[in-house]
Every structure is written in C-alpha cells, then in structure tokens.
Amino acid sequence: MNQTRVLFKRMTDHPADSHTIDRYLETGGYEQARVALGRTRDELVELVKTSGLIGRGGAGFSAGMKWSFLAPARPAYLVVNGDESEPGTFKDRQLLERDPHQMVEGMIIAAVANEVHEAFVYIRGEYPKPARRVQQAVADAYERGFLGRDVMGTGYHLDITVHLGAGAYICGEETALLNSLEGRRGEPRLKPPFFPAAKGLYMLPTIVNNVETISNLPHIVERGIEWYRGLGHDVDTGTFLFSVSGHVKKPGNYELPHGITWRQLIYDVAGGIRDDNELKAWVPGGASAPWFVPSEHLDLEITKSVTDSSGSMLGSGAVIVMDETTDMVAAAERLVRFFAEESCGQCTPCREGTTWLDMILRRMLDGGGRAVDLDLLYDVSDNISVGVGWPPKQTTICPLGPSAVSAVKSLLEYFRPEAEAHIVRANRVPVTIKGFGQ
Amino acid sequence: MSWPAETIARANDIIARYPERRSAVMPLLYMAMREEGRLTDEGMRLVAGLTGLTPAQVQSVASFYVMYKTESQGKYLVSVCSSISCFLLGADEVLHAVEEAAGLPAGEADDEIGIEHAECIGACGGAPACLVNYELVEGVTAAKAKEMIEWLRNAKPEVINADELQTLFGGRRSFDWAIKEDNGAIGPYPAFPPFGTAAHNTPALEPGRLATRNSRPATPEVGAS
Structure with missing residues (x-):
C-alpha cells in the first residue's frame, strides 16, 4: 500500500x-x-x-x-x-x-x-x-x-x-x-x-x-x-492524514487516499498487530469516536459516509489500535478520564457526568464494581447524550461531553460480558471495612 | 516587584500584535512565570495592569489552563503522558518509575523536580512519551525514565533540549524529527522566543506593523446583553 x-x-x-x-x-x-x-x-x-x-x-x-x-x-x-x-x-x-x-x-x-x-x-x-x-x-x-x-x-x-x-x-x-x-x-x-x-x-x-x-x-x-x-474517492476528495497508534508494529502518520479498507490500513500500512496478536478493537477517528471491532468493520471502506453510517466518524484521522491483551474497561476508563479532566465545567451534564462515568469505571477496575454499575453507566451517558446514539444528541453547549460517552457506549455494545466479568470478580473479593471497632 | 525594562518592552510588542490588549494575557502570563519561576499574585497584578484587566479577571484566566502554575515546579517539570495510546504501551509503568526515582508523587515538586501526569501530548506514534519543561521525549521505557530523572538531578542541565533528551533517553518517535535544533527550555514553561522564555530568543514577533487599529468599537462581553 x-x-x-x-x-x-x-x-x-x-x-x-x-x-x-x-x-x-x-x-x-x-x-x-x-x-x-x-x-x-x-x-x-x-x-x-x-x-x-x-x-x-x-x-x-x-x-x-x-x-x-x-x-x-x-x-x-x-x-x-x-x-x-x-x-x-x-x-x-x-x-x-x-x-x-x-x-x-x-x-x-x-x-x-x-x-x-x-x-x-x-x-x-x-x-x-x-x-x-x-x-x-x-x-x-x-x-x-x-x-x-x-x-x-x-x-x-x-x-x-x-x-x-x-x-x-x-x-x-x-x-x-x-x-x-x-x-x-x-x-x-x-x-x-x-x-x-x-x-x-x-x-x-x-x-x-x-x-x-x-x-x-x-x-x-x-x-x-x-x-x-x-x-480521492468519490465525494471524499484529496488525501487524508491518518495518525495510527497503539498496538501496531509501525505506528505513524500516513498520507493515504480515502477508500482503502481498515484491514489494509492496520495490516498493510501499519504492519499488523504487535507480536502478531489478535486485533480486538480500534478507535477509528480520535478518542471521541465510537470503536470499531474486527467482526463487523474490518473490511469497510474508509470514507466519511461509510464510517458515519456505521456508527462512528473519521474525525481527525486518529486510529488507535487495541490488541487481545487490552482490558477494555481499563481502555474505556482511560478515554473517559481524559474528557473528565478536560471538561471546561460550563454544562452540568458534562462536568458531573464525565466525572461520574470515570468514577464508576474506576471502581470497577479497583474491585469495587456493583451489579447496577453497567445500567448506571448507561443512565449517566443518557443524561449527557440522549438515547446514547450516534450521532449524539447532546445536552451540552459543545460535543465534549457526548465524546466521553462514545467509549462507554462502545464498551457496553461490544464488550458487555467483559465488563460484567469485572463486576463478578469484584464481588468475590472479601470486603473488610476498617475504622469501626477495629 | 516590577519587570526589567526589556521584559516590559517585549510585553508591549506582544500587546501591539493583537486588536485588543486583553488578547495578550496568555503570552504575558508565561512571561510572568519566566520572571519568577511560577505565577504569583504580584505577577498576575502586573499582567492585569498591562492588559487593562482586573487582577481577578487575570486569575480567572490563569486558573483555567493547566500550564499556568501558581505552585513552584522546581527547575524541571516532568509531564508523563497517560492518555490512551501511551497507556496502551506502558505509560503507567513510566509514571511509577518517574515517581519512584524522583521520590515524589505525581502532582508534587521539590526544589529541583516536579512530577505530573499529562493528558495527550500529541506523541501517540512514539508512545509512551513525556515532556521535560514541555520539550518532548518519545519512546521512553520505565528504566530510561528513571535514568532521565537521575540525569536531571546530577547533570542539572541549564537548557532542556529535546534532541538531547531523545538521544539519551528516547526510543521510537512518532515521525522522523530530521532537523536538530539548538534552542530549548530554561524553566517549567514553554520555550518560545517571542516571549523571552527560550534559551535563544530570536526571532521576535514583528513589532508595530499593524494598521486598521483604533477604528472599531470595543468588544461587548459575551452574554453581557
């Protein structure tokens, strides 16, 4: 390529x-x-x-x-x-x-x-x-x-x-x-x-x-x-700069025409997955974009219209590749944390919502997840981005808050069993409360 | 306290570049950090005087942006990226190594070194990456990061130069940097010649070239009507 x-x-x-x-x-x-x-x-x-x-x-x-x-x-x-x-x-x-x-x-x-x-x-x-x-x-x-x-x-x-x-x-x-x-x-x-x-x-x-x-x-x-x-390719004219990062053998910026497939981009251009691991998921257009997964999206053409109609976006052209070793709850938490830290604080759904999304994901990672947490993640997301759909229906002045929802939505859509496993594991951990009568 | 005449002259050149004085508040806040190593109340009052704002307005701007530091960061601020691409390739291990080597938790500083985690610094192809006084080093490992902290403590470099950092402690880069640069940072603020905050401070902004001034009503406050 x-x-x-x-x-x-x-x-x-x-x-x-x-x-x-x-x-x-x-x-x-x-x-x-x-x-x-x-x-x-x-x-x-x-x-x-x-x-x-x-x-x-x-x-x-x-x-x-x-x-x-x-x-x-x-x-x-x-x-x-x-x-x-x-x-x-x-x-x-x-x-x-x-x-x-x-x-x-x-x-x-x-x-x-x-x-x-x-x-x-x-x-x-x-x-x-x-x-x-x-x-x-x-x-x-x-x-x-x-x-x-x-x-x-x-x-x-x-x-x-x-x-x-x-x-x-x-x-x-x-x-x-x-x-x-x-x-x-x-x-x-x-x-x-x-x-x-x-x-x-x-x-x-x-x-x-x-x-x-x-x-x-x-x-x-x-x-x-x-x-x-x-x-270019049809209505997607000119070249496009892709920033490829994460678990690929050859990360970097690549100038390419639209219309190649994700398989070509990840396996030919970026050299495939490190250690020849399995591809688990990728972010197709920057941290704000909902994830793509190999079972559904690997052979899609990379164009604005195909990506938009497949529930994500090309955005700024940042492709973040995650292999089979990735803990998807940890990845979602890291993405959400970014938006929680960068929220400007003007709009309540974003300021409070992104922070709560991050805290819930973090307690799941720390072994304190609760059975209601996945529903709660959805509920908080719904308050920031009504219906948790794509493109987002935002309740905020700008799209930052709904961007944080993309990772949560993707986690619940494609990796729900993995997220549930975090909570089941958490509930097996014996809990001792310090401070009372000790 | 006041600034040296050279700094004031530089500040006035910067102010002249903008249609309204207020726009110079961000560059001037960096210059205030250069003068005192951090942003003090007195520094912010001086910036207010030069830009025609109240000290409270200047403080409201300063407190919004993470690069304006009201606490001392020592001589070297080490910012370890921990956003997604760096995280996937071991940024948390790098941050822990840096904390351990410096003997400081992220968010704190001693007289020499400050440690913080940073959100995405645009070096995702060379992850994990960090900044020292905002000069980049890409492809670091936990072991190299530890060496870097020891080097900062022992060698006490006057100027932080990205090419030197990369040679000593870096690995894979986002792209070929290709061009060596002799400029670099002299403190925990970005090294940009027009602000007088770099090791070599030319070129300056072109002063006094602007026409089309003074012919326009002042900007109404957003949301004021």
Whole structure:
C-alpha cells in the first residue's frame, strides 16, 4: 500500500531542510499565494468549494462552505487551529514542524479568499517546538515581503501572529479557541448565535480552519480541482492524514487516499498487530469516536459516509489500535478520564457526568464494581447524550461531553460480558471495612 | 516587584500584535512565570495592569489552563503522558518509575523536580512519551525514565533540549524529527522566543506593523446583553 504524498511530499524528499524558506522557494513555494492574490474572493471560494475539501479538524464540514458563510462585516479574521489535542492525533505536529511554510502560504490564500488582513495561528502550549518552527517561518516570510504591509508588491496587507495555548483540549473547539485568543477562559460559546463566520473573534466574522485543511490550499490552487478530486474517492476528495497508534508494529502518520479498507490500513500500512496478536478493537477517528471491532468493520471502506453510517466518524484521522491483551474497561476508563479532566465545567451534564462515568469505571477496575454499575453507566451517558446514539444528541453547549460517552457506549455494545466479568470478580473479593471497632 | 525594562518592552510588542490588549494575557502570563519561576499574585497584578484587566479577571484566566502554575515546579517539570495510546504501551509503568526515582508523587515538586501526569501530548506514534519543561521525549521505557530523572538531578542541565533528551533517553518517535535544533527550555514553561522564555530568543514577533487599529468599537462581553 503506497502512500500518496502531497502534504508530506516536501518533507519526504528533503528531510533535512523541508522547513526552511530556501527549500520551500526552491520547490515552487509561494507561487500559489501570488496566483491567489490575482483572483477574486468569489473565484477562490468557488475553487475550494468545488474541490470538495473537507475540514480536517474533526467535524468534517466543507471548507468552501464554511468560507461562503462569512458575514460581510469587516474587519474579518482568519484563525488557524493548531490546538491538536485529540488523543491519538499527531499529524498537525508533523505538518507544523516539518513544513511550516506550506501552512503559511495556505494562510495567505485563505486570507485573500476571505478578505482578511489579520490572521492568527493558535498552537497548543505543549507544542513549543512546532511553534518555534512556525514563528521562524512567519519571520522569514515577513523578511521576504510575503507578509506585512505590501504582500508580494500587490499592496495587500496581511499580518500573521503565532499564539500559544496553555494546556486545554477544549480550546480545539473553535468558539472556545476564540475565547482563549481573546484572553478569556477557553469556554465554548453557544451556537447559535456565536457561529464564528458571523460572530467570531471580537464578535467579528472569523474563519477557523485546521492546520491540515489550510496546508491543502497551495496544492488545490496549483493543480486544480480535477487533480484534487482525482486523488480521492468519490465525494471524499484529496488525501487524508491518518495518525495510527497503539498496538501496531509501525505506528505513524500516513498520507493515504480515502477508500482503502481498515484491514489494509492496520495490516498493510501499519504492519499488523504487535507480536502478531489478535486485533480486538480500534478507535477509528480520535478518542471521541465510537470503536470499531474486527467482526463487523474490518473490511469497510474508509470514507466519511461509510464510517458515519456505521456508527462512528473519521474525525481527525486518529486510529488507535487495541490488541487481545487490552482490558477494555481499563481502555474505556482511560478515554473517559481524559474528557473528565478536560471538561471546561460550563454544562452540568458534562462536568458531573464525565466525572461520574470515570468514577464508576474506576471502581470497577479497583474491585469495587456493583451489579447496577453497567445500567448506571448507561443512565449517566443518557443524561449527557440522549438515547446514547450516534450521532449524539447532546445536552451540552459543545460535543465534549457526548465524546466521553462514545467509549462507554462502545464498551457496553461490544464488550458487555467483559465488563460484567469485572463486576463478578469484584464481588468475590472479601470486603473488610476498617475504622469501626477495629 | 516590577519587570526589567526589556521584559516590559517585549510585553508591549506582544500587546501591539493583537486588536485588543486583553488578547495578550496568555503570552504575558508565561512571561510572568519566566520572571519568577511560577505565577504569583504580584505577577498576575502586573499582567492585569498591562492588559487593562482586573487582577481577578487575570486569575480567572490563569486558573483555567493547566500550564499556568501558581505552585513552584522546581527547575524541571516532568509531564508523563497517560492518555490512551501511551497507556496502551506502558505509560503507567513510566509514571511509577518517574515517581519512584524522583521520590515524589505525581502532582508534587521539590526544589529541583516536579512530577505530573499529562493528558495527550500529541506523541501517540512514539508512545509512551513525556515532556521535560514541555520539550518532548518519545519512546521512553520505565528504566530510561528513571535514568532521565537521575540525569536531571546530577547533570542539572541549564537548557532542556529535546534532541538531547531523545538521544539519551528516547526510543521510537512518532515521525522522523530530521532537523536538530539548538534552542530549548530554561524553566517549567514553554520555550518560545517571542516571549523571552527560550534559551535563544530570536526571532521576535514583528513589532508595530499593524494598521486598521483604533477604528472599531470595543468588544461587548459575551452574554453581557
């Protein structure tokens, strides 16, 4: 299974200096920004819409549509979301570190398309090295006249500022990110009315796009819609970056077309399961996605529509593989704990619910599980995500709470006997209560 | 207490990058940590003065984000990832080894070392992974992690450099890092040159380039109407 390298091409061909402006220019860099500067907003929005480019941040929404919704008020802003924090996801780190100019050029294109003169890159605080690389790239782009008051001698004005987060997964949610960039607590805003395209940064129209999404733009401008659509599979155009981790022989980021099967991805691309163990389950699209299991899903094509209709999502492309040795209650607990720790605390179902889900799973692991616990897990989940279905019917401002339910739902759906066994075992453990009469 | 003139100048350059002063509160909180090693009430008051917020507003922001530390973390903050991909490959054993070697439970610090567990740090392909002052080391084992703590205690490096950490204590990486870097961290906060928090502090943000300012009404508070 060969990779189709587009976003990863330069860093593969020139590993030692793919991040430098000299190498970027030598390989045709910034020519597409120049092309974009000569086009109108309508032309560029139409180009991206027709290319079928889907946002790569996890929600899976058309990037061109997002652009077309931008309200007419000005100034407008562009914010690149580099707050990559979904467990299992590490593709943006590679793009930021190894080819930062690709993103900067994409930002110039997105800025011109949306009549933006001020742009921000929000990079998570735990990524200082990627942030340093991007900062150097931005400084070099200013130096060469690709940014600033007179971009490439066209009179266009564009400033880019690199902003660092400070350790909050929730800031990957676009409205929370905007609050954070305004110098506030990273709490998501209610949508409606606070759709970023209408009321975004400083309540002005704002485009928020993921690093990978933006990095696609120079290639779409350069090689056109037919080429870009031809890379993909039906409506899933272009390539897709998969971050594969867990119990595989060759974890890593892989750039692939949509439409291969999970079997090909896990066994051919990622080398199969460690020690040739049996595959037990995998998370197909980041910690928020319901699990897939080999008996039902291994030969499904990896496309957005097939994955969505099979009860999960491709999300940010993070594939977390678990082999036969995995204790699925422990895995669920670890996933739920993440959301419990990262809940911003605004909405009661999420703040309390994720914490209770974690406590119940933890007591099952610690030998204190009760017979009612599986029903209780379902009941708490139902309060966060009504009906515990897919896609979730959320009772909260943002999807973080329902994301925690995915692991619990998957545990109860596919591994209920294993979860029950934890409780049966727990009840065989003799319990002594200390503190009274001892 | 006040900050040196150079730090104040840097802070003003950062403030000038944003359409509203308030947006600079997060970078300035890192600069406050750089000045005192941790975030103090006095540091937060200074940030409030520079950004036009009240100290309470600054504290509400600082308390939201885990990387702003009001307690001392020593010179080296070791953050062991314990999210799913690292967990599947032995992160709990790495954390226990680190706790034992440092003689500290996660969440505590002595004068030299602080230990904490971290949620996913984006190094899942090189799991298990950890950060020292937010510089990454991937593919660690319990034994290597223990050596790393001993090295921090004995060698007392002035600068934490990810390439050096990876060479000494790392293993499998998420991807080929390819490019060596001489920059690194000088304390338990992210090393980012524009904030003056790294070993080498260039390039800075481009100061004073922004037009289109002062022509816009102030942002209403979200939910204020």
